[in-house]
Amino acid sequence: MNKLFLSIAILSAVVTMSSCKKELADKSDDVEAVKDISVVEEESTEDLLNVLTNEEDLLVGEYNQTVAKENIEVFNRINSFSAWSQVSTIDFTTEKGTGITKLYYNKELQVDKIVVRKYDTEQQSLDVYYLSDGKLVLVINQGLVYNANPNSKEFNKEESEYTKDCNYFLDGKLFAIMSNLDCGAPFAEDYVRTVEKDILEEVKKLIP
Template sequence: MKLILMAMFILLGCNLNSNKKISEVTVLKDNISNVNDSIDNVLTKVNGIDTIVLKESYNKVDIEYNDYLKENLKLVRVNFKRINSISNKNWKSIIQKDYNISSEGGVVSYYSNEKLEKITVRNFAETNQKLTEYYLLDDKLSFVFEKWIDYEYPIYDETFSESENEIVEQRSYFIKSKLVHQVNNQNCGSPFASDYLKEEEKRIIYEFSTLIKYKNSN
């Protein structure tokens, strides 16, 4: 747990070199407690200001904004609840790698028992912070939960403050590798246009596929 928390602080405090050799840590279930509990109240200093790290889902039930596709999405929601209720000590392995796609660094975590079931990605930048959770069902992408904060000022600006910035949450639901529904807490659950969903499907599947390849890279 100390290793994981230390990584969080380092990522916020320094700009990682993109040419740096990939570091990988396999966390054994007997050596850690639940990291989702441990980061819930983590505060770190950004320009001398307390900043909350976005929370991973733990023991959460998906929000049903309306009855649209309720029955169709039942398995997706049940699977989301099942996976996010697994404490870290009950995973067979958790593999972490540096993931430097933003200015202040990032980390990707792969959660597996008999097979890969969840991927989380944290990215920190000068003007935002983002957490993305990918959930698999029958070895296929099932649910994606994206959370981010956009800062009004860069973190190096003396007027930086995160207190008034709203956390945006976006949920994407997949059935047989197809994006069938997406909800954003900024639009009160209103359905998106089909053309927009197609573009979002391409984006999310590309990002997910990149993470799968990255897991298998040296």
């Protein structure tokens, strides 16, 4: 009788241990799944567009090269500066995704630089505004329309559509627009004024 009882006890212990191992394995799978999700989320928020800091990356036409020198000087000065008095970060949502705005304040607490990023499932954009003494000097718009979902194997940055526009201002007025998709000829005056209006209105919304 004792031998029979001992055999039953041993068999019960083995079954219990097997069940525990299976439960631990299941929990381990759950942890691994969570890790995978976090990696995907991290990759989905990757910035595929970089803030331009080299003047060689700017688009400048022959007809506005001389006038744009002052704009480029401001561009270089602001990008070489790092001791900002304040950097304000604002998260926001759009109809299709999310975004983040950063405002860089100089020692007089004036905004010298604004960086706006927007993300959604089809594209992302990066708009950088440069100001001097409160006046707009240069706006660089970059965009990337994905060739496929950025988290899929089919996604290829090189096959996605990249756009870059450089908007040059003088005394608060837009005097030149340069685009990587354009042949380099000046845009029509009415188009320039429309773009100017849209940019100035956007800046008013961005600066508190």
